[in-house]
Amino acid sequence: MGAARLRQFWADLLASFWLRPAAMTVSSILLALGLIRLEGVALPDWVGYWVYAGGTAGARDVLGVIASATIGVAGTTFSITVAALTLASSQMGPRLLRNFTRDAGNQYALGALVATFAYALVALRSVHEAEEGEFVPQLAVSVGLLMAFACIGVLIWFLHHVAASISVDRVVALVQKDLTAALDQVARDEPRQADPVPRPQDAAPLHAAGSGYLRVLDDAALADWAAESDALLLLEVRAGGFVFPGSEVGCVSPAARQEEAQAKLAEAMVLGDARSVEQDLEFAVRQLVEVGMRALSPGINDPFTAIAVVDRLGAALCGLAGRGLPTGQLHREGRLRLARPATDYTGLVDAMFHMLRQGGAGQPAVMIRLLEVLAVTATVEHDPHRRADLRRHAELTCDAALRDCTDEAARQAILNRHASVLEAVAS
Incomplete structure (x- = not known):
């Protein structure tokens, strides 16, 4: 094991x-x-x-x-x-x-x-x-x-x-603590970009032996095996994704290692009925987002809880400033041995704010706070690529907020907060 x-x-x-x-x-x-x-x-x-x-x-x-x-x-x-x-x-x-x-x-x-x-x-x-x-x-x-x-x-x-x-405030704090712990476990000292890896011509497909959510992938063991066997593993599934029985989940090169790689992959994949926060960063994010989305539903209509969720998400992003996320590529002795999809900063920010922006479009207070959090995060984060992601979400948030807002004071507040984000990104 x-x-x-x-x-x-x-x-x-x-x-x-x-x-x-x-x-x-x-x-x-x-x-x-x-x-x-x-x-x-x-x-x-x-x-x-x-x-x-x-x-x-x-x-x-x-x-x-x-x-x-x-x-x-x-x-x-x-x-x-x-x-x-x-x-x-x-x-x-x-x-x-x-x-x-x-x-x-x-x-x-x-x-x-x-x-x-x-x-x-x-x-x-x-x-x-x-x-x-x-x-x-x-x-x-x-x-x-x-x-x-x-x-x-x-x-x-x-x-x-x-x-x-x-208490909803305590629950939000506990979930944010789980998210922070997950980020601390996988974050690296410096940001690093993953290089695209083309599929080798002599690669053989690998198929899933079961079905369920991929809870844990023992990628270190797979990379060690690939180094011992002088092979390259390219996987197409990430932790948190649903695996269908018999579906293609990756490939191995050379093709002669297909049978052995298939057995090693079955040992390394832990499937289950529910997602786990162990390697799935987006799952921890979505737990927070779910609290915010339920708070924004017409039956509950609790914008203060949604604002608390936005604050906690911003705190997690600020804690990630200056640190990188796993690229999903593992090397052994200077050679690439395993490549798999991994959650990057863009995907993490999208998981945090897309649904909250869509659900809170009719709540000016939530949208104003979302723009404020983006502005604070942009002042802490100095990576230009990440700042571009924050600016993109600020543009989307401003457009969605203005589209459904008829109160002139709220519209002006939204425009002011949007200008603050642009100023923070440009600084």
């Missing part, structure tokens, strides 16, 4: 809602068994003062109450959470629900409640009365009480956390 596959597997594992709660539950069971075995060990006086000293009936009552209360609170709390997330998804989009399920705080809160429940059950089964004498796991009961008090704190924190996590 390649490094890219391992990273994606680990990211999916951490994003699953069950991993941390399951680990905490197993740990609590082991803790209960360990404390039961330690029963009878001499303890310092200051510790013994806090240890439970009741009988079997009291221990059963305490552990039974802890078990029933924690599992009841867990069920009720997360039922409310699901209802809240359902309402939030209708406003911000169902694709963002993954951000809630992979939230470590939500997982730890569920784990604390379920782990305390499992701990109480294991400790409860050790309480018994026999003819030769009774056994009360006093250490285990004492720790169970501590865990119950801790769950009270977890419940209070969790209610606050859920209320904050469904």
Whole structure:
């Protein structure tokens, strides 16, 4: 399994809602068994003062109450959470629900409640009365009480956390954080342009073995194989694109390496039912854009959220200033071994602003803010090619805003902001 596959597997594992709660539950069971075995060990006086000293009936009552209360609170709390997330998804989009399920705080809160429940059950089964004498796991009961008090704190924190996590401003900030992290992972120190690579005459086609969205492509492993085999791989799919079964996804030169290249490509491609932010920059962008587009829909009509989205997109572009994006071309020992499509600055800016411009054409406030963000980005970005992209979007935004705007003050504000973009680009 390649490094890219391992990273994606680990990211999916951490994003699953069950991993941390399951680990905490197993740990609590082991803790209960360990404390039961330690029963009878001499303890310092200051510790013994806090240890439970009741009988079997009291221990059963305490552990039974802890078990029933924690599992009841867990069920009720997360039922409310699901209802809240359902309402939030209708406003911000169902694709963002993954951000809630992979939230470590939500997982730890569920784990604390379920782990305390499992701990109480294991400790409860050790309480018994026999003819030769009774056994009360006093250490285990004492720790169970501590865990119950801790769950009270977890419940209070969790209610606050859920209320904050469904706030649209927080959601937009979290998605922008994912986008920034994805950009930081792939960005290079200096911008670099990809050279066009013609298809060799002796190239043989490569076909997809399955279907689905390309989540991860282990291009480093493919380039290493191509170097070992003295071959050249030209791929036509990028991370985030949908792969159709049996479709041509690239070629290999020389043609004699077709069968081996086909097998290596099948190992290197990770397909799935949904896109992933691991290598797909446009997916992170589109999550933000979806929030903005839903805010601009007639049913919601929330231009302030759309403005917040525009601000976050501008912040991501400013953070990319002076740095380059992957070209999709990998070299080994000075020779090109792999070339694949990659998201460039033009495609990234198009994904950010095309749909927002089209959806916000009837909202002068959104269009004015979009022009302001483009102007700020142009002052930070000094690359002439990138500034040309920003100017192109400023022209499109100005035309779309003026076309649907009848308010003279708004029209003048749009023209002033457009002039600011042109001045920033020319500076």
